[in-house]
Amino acid sequence: MGHDRGTLASLGADTRAVHAGERAEPNPVIPTTTPIYQTSSFSYRSTDELDRVFDDNSAGYVYTRYGNPTIRALEQAVATLEGTEDAVAFPSGMAAIAAALMAIASGGDTVLASQDVYGATFALIQNELRRFGVTGQFVNVLDLADLERTARERKPAAILVETISNPLLRVADIPAIATIARNAGATLIVDNTFATPVLVNPAALGADLVIHSTTKYLGGHGDVTGGVIATNANAGRRLREQAKLNGAVAGPFDAWLTLRGIKTLPLRMRHQCASAATIADWLARHGLIERVYYPGMSAPLPEGQFHDGRGGAMVSFEIRDAGREEVFAFLDALQLCVPATTLGDVYSLVLYPAMSSHRALTPEQRASIGISESLVRLSVGIENVEDIMNDLDQALEACHRIPA
Ligand SMILES: Cc1ncc(COP(=O)(O)O)c(C=O)c1O
Structure with a gap:
């Protein structure tokens, strides 16, 4: 699919302008840092090869909404830091939270959340999910007895807490909440934005989905908006399939900036x-x-x-x-x-x-x-x-x- 200069030379100026320099054969050198794959699609030497990649996403990349090497590098970095099998990047922290809740809750379900979650998370559960028949209930997660009783009675599909709450910086007891979630059959979602994986790894303490607004510490420089969910391989597959459909996909440049931020x-x-x-x-x-x-x-x-x-x-x-x-x-x-x-x-x-x-x-x-x-x-x-x-x-x- 690459054009050598000899073939291009015989073509018109308009054609040369648009194709020159593109689709070179992969170079055997390995860049020291992950480049920004600022491309919306990927081409293959043969249709047979492309057909194989369509079948098995992990074998390569077809279209950036399905996956992209720069975004994948960020996801692998976050999975490594959080100690999870997989991670899925999103264009904002709120997109990650919305994706997590959409993947878990269906009409008729209850989502139990900490009463002092981030305001937009509160509004998303209270106002938007309600339109789809999902009931939000908010509790003081520091009161473990009340949380346990509510979870036992309401059998929520998900429990959502923040490791450190905003703005009073209250600390959730994640192992205890994970036990409550497990006993109630609920998926535990932990927003780990304030703590970062440097301080706390919620998955090791029993969380099923660990969310970050990477806009904050992971990006770290105030120049990028993003989100990520770190989780197990099955949930990762499900979230990626869902992201393909709702289109909440991180941009390669933003993923690169975040990956760069994570280094420090x-x-x-x-x-x-x-x-x-x-x-x-x-x-x-x-x-x-x-x-x-x-x-x-x-x-x-x-x-x-x-x-x-x-x-x-x-x-x-x-x-x-x-x-x-x-x-x-x-x-x-x-x-x-x-x-x-x-x-x-x-x-x-x-x-x-x-x-x-x-x-x-x-x-x-x-x-x-x-x-x-x-x-x-x-x-x-x-x-x-x-x-x-x-x-x-x-x-x-x-x-x-x-x-x-
Ligand atoms: C704890 C927490 N979670 C999620 C978000 C949402 O992240 P974003 O602004 O990247 O959508 C924020 C934003 O301030 C936050 O503080």
Whole structure:
């Protein structure tokens, strides 16, 4: 299918322009890093060969919606990090969550989810799945007795929890929840975005599907949107077949960026977690801080769940005597930390849940799940920790100087 220069030379200029340089025979050299296969389809020397690949996807690639070498490389990297047989990439974290729920729940089923899952996950279950006859029920997964009772009564098709919740950074006891899910015949889906595979491997603790918004720590640089599900070979096949049909397929360039980000994930996490622990300790002693939320700080981390006992790189805190106006003044005074609606980047990022992630709730509803008007969420970046603390310190001073 490749055109040598001799054959092309005898053809018209328009033909040469469109075919020159394309479809060269595979070169025996092996690139050191995975190239970006920015192509929507793949051609073969013979139709016989193409026919074989159509039969068995694993033998090659036909069309990028079915599979692509760059996307496959990312999937293999995530499966390796999560210790699963397979992984399937998606164009966003939400696409991965939607695919997982669609693969498991049918009309008449119940999905049991943590009451403090990410807002879009909550809305997806509550509003969208409901239209297909799937009932969402939300529980406090820290209350294992209530979770067990609800699961026994409702027999949900799936239980969905986050390893570390947003924004109060509550830690789910995954082995205990896995036992509850198994006894109820439910598939356990764990969103491991906040913890990353560097801290926790939910599949080893009994999760069936492990999801990441790779937009966050795995990508790590704030320049790509993506998602992934790490799981066993059977579920991987099912999810891939489904993705072929609903078209929720990651782009090769985004997959490549994510793969590139993953190379430094453990280094970044090590640094960011160490800085977050330092910042959490410092904030807890700061006169202008009411309360600090950091995994492992007020209650021990669940036994054997976190590698090396690191509690993550997110810290949430309440500013003393602050309401919306003071928090706005704090955010506006920051010079280094970036107010932005994301997390997990190399940059330190701050978010005001009452204004962004939990904006749709009333102050009373927010209060009922523990989110106060003075709560700020910090995603600790890779900057020097002293610079981050100095920036927070001067912004805290500035917000307390605003006239009453
Ligand atoms: C825990 C968690 N899961 C899933 C998502 C959704 O990911 P995405 O924005 O890549 O769709 C987010 C986004 O903030 C998140 O925080």
